[in-house]
Amino acid sequence: TLEYLAYLGYPISDDENQLSAITVTREKRVDLLKRQSTRSVYECHVLGAVTVGKSMLCRSHIGQYLEDVPDWEIQGVTQCTINMVHVYGQEKYLVLKDIDLPNKDAVLHPADVACDVVCLVYDGTNPQSFEYIANVYMKYYQESKVPVMVVCTKADRPQVRQDFTIQPADFCEMHKLSPPHAFT
Numbered sequence: 001t002l003e004y005l006a007y008l009g010y011p012i013s014d015d016e017n018q019l020s021a022i023t024v025t026r027e028k029r030v031d032l033l034k035r036q037s038t039r040s041v042y043e044c045h046v047l048g049a050v051t052v053g054k055s056m057l058c059r060s061h062i063g064q065y066l067e068d069v070p071d072w073e074i075q076g077v078t079q080c081t082i083n084m085v086h087v088y089g090q091e092k093y094l095v096l097k098d099i100d101l102p103n104k105d106a107v108l109h110p111a112d113v114a115c116d117v118v119c120l121v122y123d124g125t126n127p128q129s130f131e132y133i134a135n136v137y138m139k140y141y142q143e144s145k146v147p148v149m150v151v152c153t154k155a156d157r158p159q160v161r162q163d164f165t166i167q168p169a170d171f172c173e174m175h176k177l178s179p180p181h182a183f184t
Contacts, residue, residue: 041093048121049132053153058096117147124152130162155182
């Protein structure tokens with residue numbers, strides 16, 4: 001990590017070195033107990049099936065929209081976007097990490113599960129897409145303390161009934177999650 005700072009031009013002098021860029025904060029567990037945080041960077045993993053619109057959701061976070069996006073994408077490379085957001089008048093940095101799920105039974109690496117918040121994304125026009133994120137939620141996040149947000153993409157198009165035992169809004173209510181957020 002310090003090597004990256006040097007590559008990015010972080011100043012190196014007799015008075016300063018790359019270690020001045022690092023701040024050690026208290027454990028996340030303590031922040032949760034006190035309901036306040038000294039951290040300024042939060043990582044959100046955006047999970048969902050391929051083609052549900054995760055990349056566009058992440059890119060809209062930095063002000064890129066469909067007409068701004070190149071026609072190509074490097075397959076197999078995790079895409080990240082970082083932007084500053086204001087939370088209760090304080091500047092925080094939100095890192096959105098786009099993680100593809102190749103199939104509904106995909107096994108996530110521990111690094112893909114560990115985050116500050118997770119955004120589960122499904123396509124409201126694809127009847128099979130909600131099953132992916134429902135399985136991920138039940139397998140990895142149902143018993144965890146990680147906050148979960150469900151997002152329905154392509155909300156400007158006619159929505160279809162999901163091929164799952166329970167519909168998204170009812171699933172969210174049953175698991176005490178906020179209702180699905182619409183994203184266009």
